Amino acid sequence: MFDIGWDEMALIAVVSLIVIGPKDLPVVLRQMGRWTRKAREMASEFHRGMDDMVRESELDELKKQVTKATDVNLLRQEVDKAIDPTGEMAKAMELPALDVNAAHEVAPPALAAIPEPTPDEIKPAETPARPPEP
Incomplete structure:
Protein backbone atom coordinates (compact mmCIF):
# COMPACT_ATOMS: atom_id res chain seq x y z
CA MET A 1 0.00 0.00 0.00
CA PHE A 2 2.70 2.51 1.00
CA ASP A 3 5.48 0.50 -0.65
CA ILE A 4 7.44 0.11 2.61
CA GLY A 5 10.11 -2.58 2.59
CA TRP A 6 11.25 -4.80 5.49
CA ASP A 7 14.25 -2.64 6.33
CA GLU A 8 12.04 0.48 6.69
CA MET A 9 9.62 -1.51 8.88
CA PRO A 26 1.01 -2.59 22.69
CA VAL A 27 -1.57 0.12 23.45
CA VAL A 28 -0.26 2.32 20.61
CA LEU A 29 -0.18 -0.61 18.15
CA ARG A 30 -3.76 -1.54 19.09
CA GLN A 31 -4.87 2.07 18.52
CA MET A 32 -3.03 2.15 15.17
CA GLY A 33 -4.85 -1.06 14.19
CA ARG A 34 -8.21 0.54 15.03
CA TRP A 35 -7.38 3.62 12.94
CA THR A 36 -6.30 1.43 10.05
CA ARG A 37 -9.49 -0.63 10.25
CA LYS A 38 -11.60 2.56 10.36
CA ALA A 39 -9.76 3.95 7.33
CA ARG A 40 -10.32 0.71 5.37
CA GLU A 41 -14.03 0.68 6.28
CA MET A 42 -14.39 4.27 5.08
CA ALA A 43 -12.54 3.46 1.85
CA SER A 44 -14.72 0.40 1.18
CA GLU A 45 -17.90 2.40 1.93
CA PHE A 46 -16.77 5.10 -0.50
CA HIS A 47 -16.00 2.42 -3.10
CA ARG A 48 -19.46 0.84 -2.63
CA GLY A 49 -21.13 4.24 -2.96
CA MET A 50 -19.29 4.93 -6.20
CA ASP A 51 -20.23 1.49 -7.55
CA ASP A 52 -23.89 2.12 -6.68
CA MET A 53 -23.84 5.47 -8.48
CA VAL A 54 -22.30 3.88 -11.57
CA ARG A 55 -24.84 1.04 -11.48
CA GLU A 56 -27.75 3.49 -11.16
CA SER A 57 -26.37 5.55 -14.02
CA GLU A 58 -26.11 2.45 -16.20
CA LEU A 59 -29.65 1.39 -15.21
CA ASP A 60 -31.00 4.82 -16.16
CA GLU A 61 -29.33 4.59 -19.57
CA LEU A 62 -30.64 1.04 -20.03
CA LYS A 63 -34.13 2.15 -19.01
CA LYS A 64 -34.04 4.93 -21.61
CA GLN A 65 -32.91 2.48 -24.29
CA VAL A 66 -35.69 0.02 -23.40
CA THR A 67 -38.28 2.79 -23.43
CA LYS A 68 -37.03 3.98 -26.79
CA ALA A 69 -37.03 0.44 -28.20
CA THR A 70 -40.56 -0.30 -27.01
CA ASP A 71 -42.04 2.94 -28.34
CA VAL A 72 -44.65 1.63 -30.83
CA ASN A 73 -44.79 4.79 -32.91
CA LEU A 74 -41.04 4.86 -33.29
CA LEU A 75 -40.98 1.18 -34.29
CA ARG A 76 -43.72 1.75 -36.83
CA GLN A 77 -41.87 4.71 -38.30
CA GLU A 78 -38.69 2.63 -38.58
CA VAL A 79 -40.57 -0.21 -40.28
CA ASP A 80 -42.32 2.22 -42.62
CA LYS A 81 -38.96 3.77 -43.56
CA ALA A 82 -37.47 0.35 -44.23
CA ILE A 83 -40.37 -0.92 -46.34
CA ASP A 84 -41.49 2.25 -48.10
CA PRO A 85 -38.74 4.92 -47.95
CA THR A 86 -40.33 7.13 -50.64
CA GLY A 87 -43.89 6.87 -49.33
CA GLU A 88 -45.36 5.80 -52.69
CA MET A 89 -47.02 2.66 -51.29
CA ALA A 90 -48.64 4.63 -48.46
CA LYS A 91 -50.09 7.11 -50.96
CA ALA A 92 -51.38 4.28 -53.15
CA MET A 93 -53.05 2.60 -50.16
CA GLU A 94 -54.92 5.72 -49.01
CA LEU A 95 -58.67 5.54 -49.51
CA PRO A 96 -60.42 8.49 -51.11
CA ALA A 97 -62.61 10.53 -48.80
CA LEU A 98 -66.23 9.40 -48.87
CA ASP A 99 -69.09 11.84 -49.05
CA VAL A 100 -71.40 10.93 -46.17
CA ASN A 101 -74.48 12.48 -47.82
CA ALA A 102 -73.87 10.62 -51.09
CA ALA A 103 -73.75 7.29 -49.29
CA HIS A 104 -77.37 7.71 -48.12
CA GLU A 105 -78.62 8.46 -51.62
CA VAL A 106 -77.59 5.06 -53.00
CA ALA A 107 -80.49 2.61 -52.67
CA PRO A 108 -79.79 -0.97 -51.59
CA PRO A 109 -80.40 -3.62 -54.25
CA ALA A 110 -83.94 -4.98 -54.33
CA LEU A 111 -84.49 -8.51 -53.16
CA ALA A 112 -86.69 -9.19 -56.14
CA ALA A 113 -83.73 -8.67 -58.46
CA ILE A 114 -81.99 -11.75 -57.07
CA PRO A 115 -83.22 -14.82 -59.02
CA GLU A 116 -84.41 -17.89 -57.15
CA PRO A 117 -82.44 -21.09 -57.88
CA THR A 118 -84.31 -23.77 -59.84
CA PRO A 119 -84.64 -27.31 -58.47
CA ASP A 120 -82.14 -28.54 -61.08
CA GLU A 121 -79.54 -26.09 -59.76
CA ILE A 122 -79.87 -27.32 -56.19
CA LYS A 123 -77.59 -30.29 -55.54
CA PRO A 124 -78.50 -32.82 -52.88
CA ALA A 125 -76.16 -32.95 -49.91
CA GLU A 126 -73.63 -35.71 -50.14
CA THR A 127 -73.60 -38.24 -47.33
CA PRO A 128 -70.19 -39.18 -46.00
CA ALA A 129 -69.06 -42.73 -46.73
CA ARG A 130 -69.03 -45.06 -43.75
CA PRO A 131 -65.83 -46.93 -42.98
CA PRO A 132 -66.11 -50.74 -43.28
CA GLU A 133 -66.98 -52.50 -40.05
CA PRO A 134 -64.47 -55.02 -38.72
Whole structure:
Protein backbone atom coordinates (compact mmCIF):
# COMPACT_ATOMS: atom_id res chain seq x y z
CA MET A 1 0.00 0.00 0.00
CA PHE A 2 2.70 2.51 1.00
CA ASP A 3 5.48 0.50 -0.65
CA ILE A 4 7.44 0.11 2.61
CA GLY A 5 10.11 -2.58 2.59
CA TRP A 6 11.25 -4.80 5.49
CA ASP A 7 14.25 -2.64 6.33
CA GLU A 8 12.04 0.48 6.69
CA MET A 9 9.62 -1.51 8.88
CA ALA A 10 12.46 -2.64 11.15
CA LEU A 11 13.71 0.95 11.50
CA ILE A 12 10.19 2.19 12.38
CA ALA A 13 9.80 -0.61 14.96
CA VAL A 14 13.13 0.21 16.65
CA VAL A 15 12.40 3.96 16.74
CA SER A 16 8.87 3.42 18.08
CA LEU A 17 10.20 1.02 20.75
CA ILE A 18 12.73 3.64 21.89
CA VAL A 19 10.35 6.66 21.70
CA ILE A 20 7.15 5.06 23.05
CA GLY A 21 8.68 2.47 25.30
CA PRO A 22 7.97 -1.22 25.74
CA LYS A 23 5.19 -0.61 28.28
CA ASP A 24 2.97 1.61 26.07
CA LEU A 25 3.87 0.04 22.69
CA PRO A 26 1.01 -2.59 22.69
CA VAL A 27 -1.57 0.12 23.45
CA VAL A 28 -0.26 2.32 20.61
CA LEU A 29 -0.18 -0.61 18.15
CA ARG A 30 -3.76 -1.54 19.09
CA GLN A 31 -4.87 2.07 18.52
CA MET A 32 -3.03 2.15 15.17
CA GLY A 33 -4.85 -1.06 14.19
CA ARG A 34 -8.21 0.54 15.03
CA TRP A 35 -7.38 3.62 12.94
CA THR A 36 -6.30 1.43 10.05
CA ARG A 37 -9.49 -0.63 10.25
CA LYS A 38 -11.60 2.56 10.36
CA ALA A 39 -9.76 3.95 7.33
CA ARG A 40 -10.32 0.71 5.37
CA GLU A 41 -14.03 0.68 6.28
CA MET A 42 -14.39 4.27 5.08
CA ALA A 43 -12.54 3.46 1.85
CA SER A 44 -14.72 0.40 1.18
CA GLU A 45 -17.90 2.40 1.93
CA PHE A 46 -16.77 5.10 -0.50
CA HIS A 47 -16.00 2.42 -3.10
CA ARG A 48 -19.46 0.84 -2.63
CA GLY A 49 -21.13 4.24 -2.96
CA MET A 50 -19.29 4.93 -6.20
CA ASP A 51 -20.23 1.49 -7.55
CA ASP A 52 -23.89 2.12 -6.68
CA MET A 53 -23.84 5.47 -8.48
CA VAL A 54 -22.30 3.88 -11.57
CA ARG A 55 -24.84 1.04 -11.48
CA GLU A 56 -27.75 3.49 -11.16
CA SER A 57 -26.37 5.55 -14.02
CA GLU A 58 -26.11 2.45 -16.20
CA LEU A 59 -29.65 1.39 -15.21
CA ASP A 60 -31.00 4.82 -16.16
CA GLU A 61 -29.33 4.59 -19.57
CA LEU A 62 -30.64 1.04 -20.03
CA LYS A 63 -34.13 2.15 -19.01
CA LYS A 64 -34.04 4.93 -21.61
CA GLN A 65 -32.91 2.48 -24.29
CA VAL A 66 -35.69 0.02 -23.40
CA THR A 67 -38.28 2.79 -23.43
CA LYS A 68 -37.03 3.98 -26.79
CA ALA A 69 -37.03 0.44 -28.20
CA THR A 70 -40.56 -0.30 -27.01
CA ASP A 71 -42.04 2.94 -28.34
CA VAL A 72 -44.65 1.63 -30.83
CA ASN A 73 -44.79 4.79 -32.91
CA LEU A 74 -41.04 4.86 -33.29
CA LEU A 75 -40.98 1.18 -34.29
CA ARG A 76 -43.72 1.75 -36.83
CA GLN A 77 -41.87 4.71 -38.30
CA GLU A 78 -38.69 2.63 -38.58
CA VAL A 79 -40.57 -0.21 -40.28
CA ASP A 80 -42.32 2.22 -42.62
CA LYS A 81 -38.96 3.77 -43.56
CA ALA A 82 -37.47 0.35 -44.23
CA ILE A 83 -40.37 -0.92 -46.34
CA ASP A 84 -41.49 2.25 -48.10
CA PRO A 85 -38.74 4.92 -47.95
CA THR A 86 -40.33 7.13 -50.64
CA GLY A 87 -43.89 6.87 -49.33
CA GLU A 88 -45.36 5.80 -52.69
CA MET A 89 -47.02 2.66 -51.29
CA ALA A 90 -48.64 4.63 -48.46
CA LYS A 91 -50.09 7.11 -50.96
CA ALA A 92 -51.38 4.28 -53.15
CA MET A 93 -53.05 2.60 -50.16
CA GLU A 94 -54.92 5.72 -49.01
CA LEU A 95 -58.67 5.54 -49.51
CA PRO A 96 -60.42 8.49 -51.11
CA ALA A 97 -62.61 10.53 -48.80
CA LEU A 98 -66.23 9.40 -48.87
CA ASP A 99 -69.09 11.84 -49.05
CA VAL A 100 -71.40 10.93 -46.17
CA ASN A 101 -74.48 12.48 -47.82
CA ALA A 102 -73.87 10.62 -51.09
CA ALA A 103 -73.75 7.29 -49.29
CA HIS A 104 -77.37 7.71 -48.12
CA GLU A 105 -78.62 8.46 -51.62
CA VAL A 106 -77.59 5.06 -53.00
CA ALA A 107 -80.49 2.61 -52.67
CA PRO A 108 -79.79 -0.97 -51.59
CA PRO A 109 -80.40 -3.62 -54.25
CA ALA A 110 -83.94 -4.98 -54.33
CA LEU A 111 -84.49 -8.51 -53.16
CA ALA A 112 -86.69 -9.19 -56.14
CA ALA A 113 -83.73 -8.67 -58.46
CA ILE A 114 -81.99 -11.75 -57.07
CA PRO A 115 -83.22 -14.82 -59.02
CA GLU A 116 -84.41 -17.89 -57.15
CA PRO A 117 -82.44 -21.09 -57.88
CA THR A 118 -84.31 -23.77 -59.84
CA PRO A 119 -84.64 -27.31 -58.47
CA ASP A 120 -82.14 -28.54 -61.08
CA GLU A 121 -79.54 -26.09 -59.76
CA ILE A 122 -79.87 -27.32 -56.19
CA LYS A 123 -77.59 -30.29 -55.54
CA PRO A 124 -78.50 -32.82 -52.88
CA ALA A 125 -76.16 -32.95 -49.91
CA GLU A 126 -73.63 -35.71 -50.14
CA THR A 127 -73.60 -38.24 -47.33
CA PRO A 128 -70.19 -39.18 -46.00
CA ALA A 129 -69.06 -42.73 -46.73
CA ARG A 130 -69.03 -45.06 -43.75
CA PRO A 131 -65.83 -46.93 -42.98
CA PRO A 132 -66.11 -50.74 -43.28
CA GLU A 133 -66.98 -52.50 -40.05
CA PRO A 134 -64.47 -55.02 -38.72
